[in-house]
Amino acid sequence: MDQFVIQGGTSLAGEVTISGAKNAALPILFAALLGNGKSTFSNVPRLRDIGTTEALLTTLGAHVEWQQDKLIIDGATVNNTLAPYDLVKQMRASVLALGPLLARFGEAQVSLPGGCAIGARPVDIHIQGLERMGATINVENGYINAKTHGRLKGADILMEMVSVGATENLLMAAALAEGKTVLENAAREPEITDLANCLIAMGAKISGAGSSRIEIEGVESLRGCDYSILPDRIETGTFLVAAAMAGGEVLCKNTDYHSLEPVIEKLRAANAHVEVTDSRIYLDMRGRELKAVNIKTMPHPGFPTDMQAQFTALNVVANGSATITETIFENRFMHVPELQRMGANIRLEGNTAICGDTEYLSGAQVMATDLRASASLILSGIVARGETIVDRIYHVDRGYQRIEDKLSALGANIKRRAG
Ligand SMILES: CC(=O)N[C@H]1[C@@H](OP(=O)(O)OP(=O)(O)OC[C@H]2O[C@@H](n3ccc(=O)[nH]c3=O)[C@H](O)[C@@H]2O)O[C@H](CO)[C@@H](O)[C@@H]1O
Numbered sequence: 001m002d003q004f005v006i007q008g009g010t011s012l013a014g015e016v017t018i019s020g021a022k023n024a025a026l027p028i029l030f031a032a033l034l035g036n037g038k039s040t041f042s043n044v045p046r047l048r049d050i051g052t053t054e055a056l057l058t059t060l061g062a063h064v065e066w067q068q069d070k071l072i073i074d075g076a077t078v079n080n081t082l083a084p085y086d087l088v089k090q091m092r093a094s095v096l097a098l099g100p101l102l103a104r105f106g107e108a109q110v111s112l113p114g115g116c117a118i119g120a121r122p123v124d125i126h127i128q129g130l131e132r133m134g135a136t137i138n139v140e141n142g143y144i145n146a147k148t149h150g151r152l153k154g155a156d157i158l159m160e161m162v163s164v165g166a167t168e169n170l171l172m173a174a175a176l177a178e179g180k181t182v183l184e185n186a187a188r189e190p191e192i193t194d195l196a197n198c199l200i201a202m203g204a205k206i207s208g209a210g211s212s213r214i215e216i217e218g219v220e221s222l223r224g225c226d227y228s229i230l231p232d233r234i235e236t237g238t239f240l241v242a243a244a245m246a247g248g249e250v251l252c253k254n255t256d257y258h259s260l261e262p263v264i265e266k267l268r269a270a271n272a273h274v275e276v277t278d279s280r281i282y283l284d285m286r287g288r289e290l291k292a293v294n295i296k297t298m299p300h301p302g303f304p305t306d307m308q309a310q311f312t313a314l315n316v317v318a319n320g321s322a323t324i325t326e327t328i329f330e331n332r333f334m335h336v337p338e339l340q341r342m343g344a345n346i347r348l349e350g351n352t353a354i355c356g357d358t359e360y361l362s363g364a365q366v367m368a369t370d371l372r373a374s375a376s377l378i379l380s381g382i383v384a385r386g387e388t389i390v391d392r393i394y395h396v397d398r399g400y401q402r403i404e405d406k407l408s409a410l411g412a413n414i415k416r417r418a419g
């Protein structure tokens with residue numbers, strides 16, 4: 001298994017070009033299953049999860065190919081509705097095949113994704129919503145088996161919790177349902193708006209995406225589209241935090257400042273100087289004292305859970321003490337024991353991490369447990385004294401495109417060692 005070897009203590013300065021958003025690309029690539037023609041996607045990040053999605057779409061019969069930097073998916077060739085465990089277990093987002101397959105083919109068998117390191121991650125809200133649209137669903141032998149007689153029927157669906165995945169699955173299903181669907185208490189993440197815009201480009205009739213009430217007037221068929229994926233707000237946030245922790249400066253290009261407002265607000269509260277234009281964010285931390293900030297993760301437009309681990313690392317090296325409260329996932333503090341091994345002064349109380357003053361971090365061999373936990377360990381390694389080795393970096397490769405190349409270009413001393 002590959003590792004990262006990091007020599008700490010370097011400063012960071014320069015520019016970084018942000019890739020397309022994993023969490024927008026994954027639902028959008030599954031949306032191609034709804035179209036009866038070829039879709040061409042640009043700004044698709046080169047990630048392990050994208051490879052897994054390509055494999056799953058191919059298993060479902062879609063013709064998938066890269067043409068230079070564009071990913072082409074032909075929804076017209078889809079001829080199989082079984083998403084097998086072997087692929088779903090590699091990536092939970094595979095459950096997003098459920099809504100499109102059921103809506104287009106009247107049936108789907110999708111392996112239950114199960115939990116992962118950060119929490120149980122149930123899919124009951126996805127299932128209940130599809131049942132409201134007339135699907136018959138049973139969960140047996142580890143599979144969600146869904147069927148519908150004729151088309152799905154539009155319905156008023158009040159989701160009991162704000163769920164990004166359920167909103168995406170139901171939005172895709174409703175696009176091809178008969179009649180009108182109203183999704184209440186919908187997630188408002190930028191990635192939902194991006195998915196809705198892609199569906200609209202395929203011919204769907206959707207209004208209200210980005211608000212908590214989305215209305216969808218189902219259509220009989222959808223076509224392929226040409227669509228560019230939104231920039232990755234979490235990758236952007238990770239580089240901004242890296243520069244803040246290292247006392248350096250960074251210009252993030254090809255990004256989207258609007259999707260990052262809660263993160264930028266916290267970086268400014270941490271005493272970073274931040275300047276924004278629509279597609280660029282510049283952070284300067286030179287000569288400024290980094291201050292610890294209180295964080296509470298919330299659905300968008302609150303502070304994103306996917307930036308929680310990086311801010312835990314930031315608080316560790318900042319002055320003062322502050323609390324980090326995780327409200328989305330019950331077990332998203334796996335980075336804490338690893339950071340403690342590097343000398344971090346953190347105390348866990350239930351779903352809150354209290355970060356006190358830490359004199360310095362010292363390099364150590366640490367283990368990545370999930371995607372953003374891995375990022376927090378890399379950032380800590382860059383500012384630690386001595387050498388840090390991060391094991392199990394396949395987690396990082398799920399969601400960051402060649403993070404070591406981008407960090408090296410900024411001045412970090414980080415190398416991938418093949419294991
Ligand atoms: C609201 C939120 O911040 N969602 C995050 C979540 O999306 P993801 O789609 O993975 O998770 P959800 O938004 O669905 O989950 C939000 C909460 O609802 C619960 N739940 C969800 C579905 C369901 O059927 N039943 C149920 O109980 C989950 O356990 C969780 O506590 O993880 C992604 C990857 O880290 C992030 O990019 C999303 O921003």
Ligand SMILES: C=C(OP(=O)(O)O)C(=O)O
Nearest residue numbers: 023092093306371372399
């Ligand atoms: C946890 C994440 O992704 P996933 O939902 O794919 O596990 C993430 O993007 O931080």
